[in-house]
Amino acid sequence: MFKKTLVVCIAVGLFVLSACKKNDVSTNQLDASIVQKIKALGFDTSRIIPMGKGFIVENDIYLSRTYLDSKVPSSPVIQIAKTEQYRTYNIVTGLPRVIKVALDGSANTVFFQQAVDEAIARFNDLGYQLTFQRVSTGQDILVKGYYEVSTSLGYAGDGVNDATGFPDVNGNPASVININTYYISTVNSVGYTASIIQHEIGHTIGFRHTDYFNRASCGINVAEPVNPLGAVQIPGTPSGADYRSWMEACHAGTGSSTFSQYDMFALAYLFTANGDPGAQPITDFYHAANSDHAFTPNQNFNYFYSGWVNNGRVFRAFLKPATGRIPVYEYYNSSLKDHCLSLTANDPSILQYPNWSMTGLIFYVYSTPVAGSVPIYTYYSSVGTNHYYTKVSNFQTIMPEYRNDGVVFYAAP
Template sequence: MKMFKHSLVVCLCASALFVSCKKEEAAKESTPAVSKETLAQIKSLGFSDFNVQKIDGGYLVENDIFLGEQQLKTSPISTVLSIAKVEQYRTYNLVTGLPRTITIGVSGLNANFQSATQQMVNAYNALGLRLRFQYVGTSGADIVIYGSNLGGGVLGYSGFPSGGNPYPQVVMNTGGIFGTNVAFMRKVIQHEVGHCIGFRHTDWFNRGYSCGSGGAEPQNPEGAVQIPGTPSGADAGSWMLACTGANGSSFNGNDVTALRYLYQ
């Protein structure tokens, strides 16, 4: 990983300090150039082409979503589009084969991260979905949670489903940003697993809503399908907002509506 500028994100009000779960803006001199062709491919898939970062095996977009080289060559499988609003959004690709149990493993992380992972599993399973999770405590799982020192402004990243299967990994920051705050770890793992099963950021089109900066991203709706029953107004408590703080609940009512619409 390259070195990134460290900053705290002010979200919603000047008195509250938040940290984005995304990469901070990269120092231009340390970021490999991304070709116009690649940026066009990323945009065509419905992702922002702002601040795209080249990393091993692919690209980091929207600051916590990994797109592999092969994914750039794929085409959307749905024609259902939606103009951007502040609502829950899914990708075209979801986890299929319901009812189904997804195993969750942890590799090389301490007991706090392991406890956070179990809490995350319990939170999803409490919703009574047909997509269930099972913590197996090892690296041999459908989704494996790894650790890496990602720098001071990074919480973690993951990716989206492919071929009916969840994205297979979540990378969490082990550089001390979480301290011993297990609830904060759980919240971020829960968010990243949301990506793994097909959820976009609630405010993907305007990171300024939750991050306090970033402005509107290109309103290209491909790959961001509105989930019926979710609100058309601001949804400050969503677990899939682009930026988050250390405190907060597990899922709000609209999150539960979105999860149940897709997986119950």
């Protein structure tokens, strides 16, 4: 049986999810009408695996024959860019809404409870109108376990009960997520298991794979179907590939990776009233060899850049402009190996010195205090040629080599 598998990509030092080949059926062995229906919905047809009353496509999505026979909506595809986040035509509706998640007997262990709770916490921490709750009964989504001696991870949907891995036409989430208990037991990581569950929940609420059109994260290149009716591009996500997305076809990262900032844009577009992700955590990452701190909304930073350690969240900031918010720009010195922040684009007070360059706008804050906001101080160490940002006003008493250069901005409540 095919699901999603783990292989090692030595070239980049990352683990990625890829397809196993057990029970694969080549496209030319299937009824042509089936292949055409799958293609018409915008799914990759290079590998289709019969299962139960339907088929698994794109490694981890179950499509029932009933789903394939249903009428494809005729509304136009939003053409924004070829590499943005994508959703299906059916998404979860009825906001604000709490989706209830339960575990059946095959997965109801303390380990799986912790993994489900962590996945749920990652969604709920965003503060959107779609939230999740773990329950014992009365669930909307059931997490089931299956045992297979392989590196298979899991899939959304259920071939036994003809449950497709996407929301139904009534705006309800897909009802089943399957997780391979054998593989999870070999990894033995609550955080990594939470990332797998988080990805599959993404399918159940209406998300396609971010790179569905070429599956680049899997190391393959499958041509994008013409007019992919089942993949609607979400405005606000990047025009370049987002290889840190929680919905990559082959989920990258060796650990507990979570949402990229563009995933937050995509989720906010679908599950908030105004499409604004709001105040999101800014994480401090530290590189000991370079004595350098980087402050970013990308909580997966350390999974894609070697040598960096997650030092935890330090404050919250906004990802979109709005009245009262001002942009913060990041600068980097390639010689000193130092990151710093400024409220000025192409800041001459920074760029006048050798080897500094502006890497871009990274988030929005307040320039003056507002209700509930927090002052953020900038500190500088000439010993390590390092800038540091914190809401701690007496940081120099903890780290005497740092000089307090005052309040640089005010963080979100």
